[in-house]
Amino acid sequence: MTDKRNRRGADLTEAIMRTTLRLGEEIGYSRLSIEAVAARAGVGKHTIYRRWPSKGALLLDSLLSLHEADLDYPDTGDVAADLRAQIHAAIDLMGRPPFGPLFQALVGEAQYDPHVAAALNERFIAPQADKTVARLKTARDQGQLSPDFDLNLAMAILSGPLYFQFLITQEPLTHDYVDRILTALFTGMRPPP
Amino acid sequence: MTDKRNRRGADLTEAIMRTTLRLGEEIGYSRLSIEAVAARAGVGKHTIYRRWPSKGALLLDSLLSLHEADLDYPDTGDVAADLRAQIHAAIDLMGRPPFGPLFQALVGEAQYDPHVAAALNERFIAPQADKTVARLKTARDQGQLSPDFDLNLAMAILSGPLYFQFLITQEPLTHDYVDRILTALFTGMRPPP
């Protein structure tokens, strides 16, 4: 626990977010109350409500502060390999605490709270999607992809099955699964003529 | 409102589920409390807790009682057309109240409550997935699909992007979007040689 004196402004904001992640990892998102965060951080509830309008907003900021979310694409010239490397990194992040379970809970929260949904899209989903599309565009310009292929659609076909498994069936995401999706996307499922 | 006398057992169960759907549609899942359902249905809370262990379980049963979920596949001999027809029906269901918003909330609940997640998979997701895989298997046996294509993977690639849009970006699902996914899956995204 950091010294409680001289904690103000940005320092305090970071301390609260750290406490949120730590406490969320310990007791789970459903039992994570603003009261509990305030108590653990040795902070008045006002101090939290002054910064975040809801539990979801607090958690989103806390997760983004991990900034492990800097999932940038390599560009080795081989699209398939680059996609593979980046998505492997992404599912590794989603597969382990504290990011994995808390991110899952945040998506859950986004199903009730439109503000959380919008913020999540704007600050995490869309930036990641944009990176994917940008990398695909480079590949298309180099003739590695069909020139008329909808790149946003390609992004959705890559991400969709992963989120499906993450949110719906809730089975662990594996590198092998990613590889099979990539293979399928690059080959289609028509029989060879 | 039905007569309050002589309501017991199965009748009462159905009345509670109807009230849940109705009230859920009116005020939204987040404000849908068991207390509210009990009050609206003119029922003691015990009567609900005796039947369902949680709000999520109650909602799952209520949604399944709509049994519009009988989304069976046609079999005209053309896989792509059959998939198209069935998935169009599915997104129509997911796109309109009361099923759409409440189903979305239920998936949200499944991110916190493992029991709800398991029940949702067992009683809705898996049966639908099985139907899809079965239809794909027929097609593969008839040579319309690559003999070595993983059919469970194909199912995930079909469903994933839809759930991604439904849960994450939360934009409306359109027939056109379904068609583009199908086209992409059947052609792959490699450039023509």
Added chain:
DNA sequence: TCAAAACGGCACGTGCCGTGCCGAACGATG
């Protein structure tokens, strides 16, 4: 006929919500 079960209604303790108020500590201004 009669005991067991299911029911509606009510009340309770608990936890957390979001807000208001207080006095202390801080930081910028002059």
Added chain:
DNA sequence: CATCGTTCGGCACGGCACGTGCCGTTTTGA
């Protein structure tokens, strides 16, 4: 160094929904 507005921790409040008891009544089925 003095002053004043802001930020802070602490506390208390009313409100809501939770899940569980208890009561008296009604229905069921042995």
